[in-house]
Amino acid sequence: MSDSILVTSLEEALKWGTGKSLWPFTFGLACCAIEMMSAMGSDYDWARFGSDIFRDSPRHSDLMIVSGTVTKKMAPRIRRLYDQMAFPKFVISMGACASAGGPYVRGYSVVDGVDQVVPVDVYVYGCPPRPEALIQALKMLQDRIVSGRVRH
Amino acid sequence: MEDKVIEVNFGPQHPSTHGVLRIKVKLDGEIIVDAQPVIGYLHRNAEKLAEMGGYPKGMIYIDRLDYVAALNMELGYVLAVESLMDVQVPERAQWIRMMMVELNREASHLIWLGTHGLDMGMLTPFFYCFRERERILRIFDEITGSRLLYNYFAIGGVYSDITPKAMDMIREWTEDFIPKLEEIQSILGKSYIYVSRTKGVGVLTREDVLSYGVTGPMQRASGINRDVRKDSPYLYYDKINFDVPTRTEGDVYARFLVRIEEMRQSARIVRQILDKLPAGDHYNKKYSKPMLVRLKATGEAYVPTESPKGEFGIHLIGDGSSIPYRVRIRSPSFANLSSIPTMLKGYKIADLTAAVSSIDPVFGEVDR
Ligand code: SF4
Numbered sequence: 096m097s098d099s100i101l102v103t104s105l106e107e108a109l110k111w112g113t114g115k116s117l118w119p120f121t122f123g124l125a126c127c128a129i130e131m132m133s134a135m136g137s138d139y140d141w142a143r144f145g146s147d148i149f150r151d152s153p154r155h156s157d158l159m160i161v162s163g164t165v166t167k168k169m170a171p172r173i174r175r176l177y178d179q180m181a182f183p184k185f186v187i188s189m190g191a192c193a194s195a196g197g198p199y200v201r202g203y204s205v206v207d208g209v210d211q212v213v214p215v216d217v218y219v220y221g222c223p224p225r226p227e228a229l230i231q232a233l234k235m236l237q238d239r240i241v242s243g244r245v246r247h
Numbered sequence: 248m249e250d251k252v253i254e255v256n257f258g259p260q261h262p263s264t265h266g267v268l269r270i271k272v273k274l275d276g277e278i279i280v281d282a283q284p285v286i287g288y289l290h291r292n293a294e295k296l297a298e299m300g301g302y303p304k305g306m307i308y309i310d311r312l313d314y315v316a317a318l319n320m321e322l323g324y325v326l327a328v329e330s331l332m333d334v335q336v337p338e339r340a341q342w343i344r345m346m347m348v349e350l351n352r353e354a355s356h357l358i359w360l361g362t363h364g365l366d367m368g369m370l371t372p373f374f375y376c377f378r379e380r381e382r383i384l385r386i387f388d389e390i391t392g393s394r395l396l397y398n399y400f401a402i403g404g405v406y407s408d409i410t411p412k413a414m415d416m417i418r419e420w421t422e423d424f425i426p427k428l429e430e431i432q433s434i435l436g437k438s439y440i441y442v443s444r445t446k447g448v449g450v451l452t453r454e455d456v457l458s459y460g461v462t463g464p465m466q467r468a469s470g471i472n473r474d475v476r477k478d479s480p481y482l483y484y485d486k487i488n489f490d491v492p493t494r495t496e497g498d499v500y501a502r503f504l505v506r507i508e509e510m511r512q513s514a515r516i517v518r519q520i521l522d523k524l525p526a527g528d529h530y531n532k533k534y535s536k537p538m539l540v541r542l543k544a545t546g547e548a549y550v551p552t553e554s555p556k557g558e559f560g561i562h563l564i565g566d567g568s569s570i571p572y573r574v575r576i577r578s579p580s581f582a583n584l585s586s587i588p589t590m591l592k593g594y595k596i597a598d599l600t601a602a603v604s605s606i607d608p609v610f611g612e613v614d615r
Contacts, residue, residue: 121262125289125611126314128266129358130395133384136361136377151262169259169267169288176260198307201299202292223395 113157113183114240117146117233120156120180124163127190127223131162134226141230144237153179158236159213160229164192164199165206177213185245187232188215191222198222216245252280255596259288263366263600266610270587270603274596282591282599284584289610297574302328302542303402305574309561310396312576313612316355318347319554320612321400326481327561328402331548334534339527340404345482346417346520347390347399349513353424354383355555356510359607360431363503366604367441375431382420389413402542404530414521421518425511432507445499449590449602452497459589460582463557465606468505469497475553486523489516499605506607543569556580556607578612 123131134141135149150156153176165173177184188209191197196207209215216239219232239245258269267288273281293312297305309324310317322344329336357380364372384394390413391399391406399406435441451461456469466473474491476484492508494501534542544565551560557579564573583606590602 122260123266125266125291126311126395129315132358132362133377133381133394136381137374138378138381153260164289164291166288166290168290172259172288198311199291199296202296204290204292225394 110241110243114237115145117158117185117237117240118148118150118156119146119158119160120153120176121149121151122159122162122176124161124165124169125192127162127193130223130226131160131189131229134229139226139230141226141233144230144233146233146237153177154181156180157183158185158187160187160189161193161209161213161215162189164197165209165212166204167206168204170206170209170212173209174212183245185216185236185240186213187217187219187229187236189219189229189232190224191220194218194220251275257599259285263604265362265604265608268584268603268608268610268613270599272591272596272599277595277597279591279594279596279599282588284587286581286584286610286613289614291611291614293611293615294574294576298571301569302544302571305571306398306400307396309576310398311611312578312615313355313554313556313559313580313609314395315358315609316351316555317396318351318399319355319552319559321397322348323550323552323554323559323561325400325402326552327548327550327563328542328544330550331544331546331563331565332402332542334403335531336404337528337531339525340529340531341482342520342524343405343409343529344400345484345487346517346524347387347405348482349516349520350383350386350417352513352555353510354380354387356506356513357383359506359555359604360435360503363604363607364435366600367435367444369435369438369441372431372434375427375434379424379427379431386413386416386420389416401530401534403534404528406530408529409524417517418521421514421521424514428507428510428514435503442500444598445503445601445605446496447498447500448594448598449499449605450497451586451590455586455589456497459586461557461586462579462582463553463555464502464505464509465583465586466557467491467493468501470495475551475558479551481550481552487516487519499601502605541569543567544571551577554579556609556612557583576612576615578615580606580608580610580613581615584608584613 199205259267269285293308297308357376361373361376391397545567549562560577562575566572
């Protein structure tokens with residue numbers, strides 16, 4: 096086989112493409128959203144990893160980062176936004192609150208974990224997680240998409 | 248065609264709501280005839296949870312109220328607890344607190360400036376502001392060990408002393424910050440589009456401000472010269488020189504100028520504190536950690552402080568046990584947000600994001 100020909104199946108190419116061009120959804124809920132903005136800001140610059148553009152509409156994006164406390168009032172909206180996203184779609188649950196209720200787990204208005212509302216691919220721990228942790232989660236998700244170890 | 252008022256829903260998911268605000272807007276063509284804010288999407292029962300642990304444990308919920316200015320929130324709580332229990336705080340600790348609070352005010356205003364730029368359709372200020380903010384966060388990281396939520400102020404002092412390395416970082420920061428701020432200000436202030444989209448938009452008159460209880464930069468942009476740091480000084484604000492910037496226009500542009508000037512004044516305060524910082528203990532030895540859990544108090548205390556958003560107050564009631572009977576939070580963003588109907592009525596729908604982002608609401612604090 097000549098060196099200049101790349102042999103791959105369409106499926107592999109699709110997986111590779113999806114992983115390297117995740118478009119996140121601008122969706123800040125609470126404190127963790129500020130760290131998400133830092134990750135996207137000048138110092139951490141997560142556009143380096145191909146997940147460049149934060150989209151403002153769920154229909155344009157394929158990655159939802161749930162960054163913050165999910166309250167009972169907000170949970171139905173999160174589900175609705177998730178349903179509006181186009182397939183394939185992935186969810187990162189950022190921080191203690193989104194993963195398990197965090198410091199507010201004893202509160203009467205807080206859902207303990209966004210995984211009760213939408214399926215989650217990667218959990219990030221911390222309160223708030225540092226931007227590095229969020230970037231690690233993104234890399235993890237990308238690796239899993241490329242190697243085909245995701246839900247879909 | 249007959250006149251028809253249509254209702255448009257703004258939020259709770261919208262890039263310009265700064266969190267989870269929903270506004271029900273009634274439109275006649277392009278003109279806003281009514282706007283009603285709907286809040287509660289981030290109601291995390293901070294008050295009730297703070298009443299469940301002991302006095303020191305309440306701090307973590309107070310921290311997460313205004314999460315972009317966590318130290319300002321902590322200060323209000325810690326001062327309230329200290330005034331309730333008559334705790335003596337060493338002089339050095341008070342100066343450190345003051346410096347940290349002013350640095351955090353800068354960080355908070357920088358976030359506001361960056362996101363306000365985004366709302367006005369400009370991406371550059373966002374990156375410039377975050378570059379500057381990261382420098383402050385690195386200082387915080389060095390001193391407190393975390394970037395966003397610190398839990399740094401303790402009853403009777405602060406948890407850790409300022410290291411010489413941190414002192415150097417702060418000194419270096421005070422030297423380069425003002426030219427950078429000027430650069431950021433000129434991006435927005437010299438832009439014809441920005442100025443024409445903000446001048447005369449979202450006007451709140453002096454009377455509106457007084458009747459809604461609006462405080463902070465919004466109030467000072469409407470011609471009321473009131474700042475808790477000046478009017479009833481806490482910590483050592485009476486030993487420091489700083490000005491309270493005011494404007495009389497009451498529009499979005501005036502709020503922008505007031506906040507920029509406040510950042511200059513905060514840098515000035517930090518510079519003075521660096522020269523004045525006395526030697527000594529950074530916490531009161533009587534209140535070292537094992538004792539904290541057993542702190543008991545009776546009585547009431549209300550301490551107002553000037554947070555970046557306005558007057559932030561904590562009202563504490565102790566019933567003699569080690570758990571506070573009531574922690575009432577006076578949150579400035581909540582009062583500021585209630586002025587939305589007046590601020591938006593009669594303007595175009597395109598002015599909505601400019602006006603809303605000029606409030607600088609933070610929903611941890613609005614919904615509590
Ligand atoms: S995990 Fe911590 S930082 Fe994140 S939203 Fe919850 S309380 Fe805020």
